Amino acid sequence: MLVIKLPESWAEITVLQELNRWKTKTDLRLFAMANTWGDDKILSFNDVVLRRSDLDILNGPNYLNDRVIEFYLSYLSTLHTSPTISLIPPSIAFWISNCPDTESLKDFIKPLRLLDSDELNDNLNVELAEGGLHWSLLVYYKETNSFFHHDSFMGANQWNARQLYKAVSSFVSDGDAAYRECSDTPQQKNGYDCGVHLLATAQVICKWFSSGGMKNRDELWLGDVKKTVPNVVNHLRDEILGLIRRLMSEKSSSK
Numbered sequence: 473m474l475v476i477k478l479p480e481s482w483a484e485i486t487v488l489q490e491l492n493r494w495k496t497k498t499d500l501r502l503f504a505m506a507n508t509w510g511d512d513k514i515l516s517f518n519d520v521v522l523r524r525s526d527l528d529i530l531n532g533p534n535y536l537n538d539r540v541i542e543f544y545l546s547y548l549s550t551l552h553t554s555p556t557i558s559l560i561p562p563s564i565a566f567w568i569s570n571c572p573d574t575e576s577l578k579d580f581i582k583p584l585r586l587l588d589s590d591e592l593n594d595n596l597n598v599e600l601a602e603g604g605l606h607w608s609l610l611v612y613y614k615e616t617n618s619f620f621h622h623d624s625f626m627g628a629n630q631w632n633a634r635q636l637y638k639a640v641s642s643f644v645s646d647g648d649a650a651y652r653e654c655s656d657t658p659q660q661k662n663g664y665d666c667g668v669h670l671l672a673t674a675q676v677i678c679k680w681f682s683s684g685g686m687k688n689r690d691e692l693w694l695g696d697v698k699k700t701v702p703n704v705v706n707h708l709r710d711e712i713l714g715l716i717r718r719l720m721s722e723k724s725s726s727k
Contacts, residue, residue, distance in 0.1 A: 515720050518546045522716060530713045536667025541607065544671050544712055552678045569636040577639070607670040610636055611677065613692065618650040622697065624660040624669035627653055654694060658701045665705065671712075672704035673697055 511523045520543045529537060571577040608629035609622040619641070621633040630653065641649045660669050680693040 515716060515723070517543055517719060518550075520546050527713065527716065530709050530716075533662065533664055535605075535664040536607070536671075540712065541667055541671060543716075545674060547715065548675060548678055552682045554682060569632070569639050571639070607666045608633060609670050609673050612640070612644055612649070614644065616650070616692075617645050617648070618652055620652050620654050620692075620694075622654050622657045622670075622673050624657060624666050624673075626659065627655075654697075656694060656698045658698060658705070660705075668705050668708050669701065672701045672708050675704060675708075676700050 511525050513521055514524050514527070515522045520539065522539055522543055526537065526540050526543075528534070529540060567580070568577065571580070606625060606628050608624070610633045611620040611622065612618070613620065619633075619637045621627075621630065621637075623629050623633070634651065637649075637651050641647050657673070658669065660666055676696050677693045680696050
């Protein structure tokens with residue numbers, strides 16, 4: 473499921489979204505069919521299609537689904553158009569993390585140019601916990617040759633993050649990249665806002681790089697995440713709802 477087209481080359485930041493399975497592919501297909509029956513399409517944005525039920529998800533105290541997350545990350549890519557920032561769809565990160573065949577994985581990754589270390593600096597990987605219950609963010613920063621895991625629920629996704637880290641590490645370095653759990657990542661105050669925290673963290677990191685980032689190379693983006701994310705989380709659902717309605721209105725008036 474491509475939500476954002478692959479760039480010609482990878483650069484300082486690459487965002488990968490990992491969407492984990494529910495139980496089996498069949499379960500997921502049946503679940504999707506059941507939940508799209510009579511669920512009107514309300515907006516197509518880049519490669520993302522939103523449905524009316526997505527508005528309900530944003531309106532209430534609900535867990536964000538993959539469509540909402542894909543939509544907002546796609547929108548972020550239109551705001552931060554620097555060639556140093558690129559976004560990759562969830563299926564790719566999931567496949568990289570779970571591919572049992574190293575040779576197939578090598579052939580699959582080659583077109584993504586992960587091996588072009590001169591161009592790959594940062595790699596943000598969005599992932600779901602096993603069973604599809606939790607979102608978190610994994611960041612690879614080439615300058616320090618390190619992966620940073622941002623988890624808003626006490627590191628619940630550590631296993632998944634490490635699995636993806638191990639799968640990708642040899643393609644972005646000599647396999648000696650460090651792994652770090654970011655314990656200062658702001659924590660969610662309920663059981664359903666992990667997706668909102670994920671998007672808020674991605675927003676802050678993108679802004680950090682776009683605004684000249686790297687201004688504090690010792691602290692990196694970590695201080696900005698700790699200081700800014702809680703406030704962004706408080707209004708992000710309303711912000712995304714307003715964005716969707718504005719884009720719907722613009723598309724309607726252009727017909």
